[in-house]
Amino acid sequence: MRTEPERIVVESHQSLPHAAASWIADAIAEAIRQSGTCSLALSGGRTPRAVYGELAAAFRDAPWNKVHIYFGDERAVPPNNADSNYRMARESLLDPVHVPAGNVHRMEGERADLDGAARDYERLLPPALDILLLGIGPDGHTASLFPGEPALDERTRRVMPADSPFPPPRRLTITPLVIAAARRVAVIVDGADKADIVARALEGPRDPHALPVQLALGGVWFLDRGAASKLARVPA
Ligand code: 6PG
Secondary structure (H helix, E strand, C coil): CCCCCEEEEECCCCCHHHHHHHHHHHHHHHHHHHHCCEEEEECCCHHHHHHHHHHHHHCCCCCHHHEEEEECEEECCCCCCCCCHHHHHHHHHHCCCCCCHHHECCCCCCCCCHHHHHHHHHHHCCCCCCEEEECCCCCCCECCECCCCHHHHCCCCCEEEEECCCCCCEEEEECHHHHHHCCEEEEEECCHHHHHHHHHHHHCCCCCCCCHHHHHCCCEEEEECCCCCCCCCCCC
């Protein structure tokens, strides 16, 4: 990862999904050129659904059979639940582009033993993801790393159970080790309601305990004009 955030500000809310999807498609192609395969970890939430939809529409012919899908976090719900990140990804991307079922590695958020689910997932995750997609919550969380979360101090485990102040309350999440090891990280942020938190994250003091998304400062940040509207330094 780079050490300084690269900011890509797109003109409108409507053009953000295409800009992010193009970057992801290029990154997939590059990873496959380098190693013959690509590991792509998806995020949950409202913003990525549109990005995945655009990937499925505009990049349907990408070599999806060589892409292995992982998740940065999951809610503690069954895979067919409306809150499941896996379900959202399946509906918006994985089914439409026919990613082979054996290439999809979901977090088992439905298990009563979430700690066991986290330990099992850790064994599936490659040492370094080729591409990690992240979002930002209104409190500065990313994946399910919420401010003050014990997983932020983790030095060994790569996946852990976590508590969320937003529903659903129990989650599985990657830890900072996975963000640090990823080869390419993209933070995708949409909307003026994220403008304050984006400005704090990108231009305020560095404190990932208070603003976990700052763990991704080495990545590429895709912002629409609204999300970028409180930045002092906006690229042309
Ligand atoms: C989740 C996430 C989470 C998300 C942000 C932004 O499962 O909720 O992975 O980190 O990316 O909360 O979500 P929105 O795009 O919905 O604002």
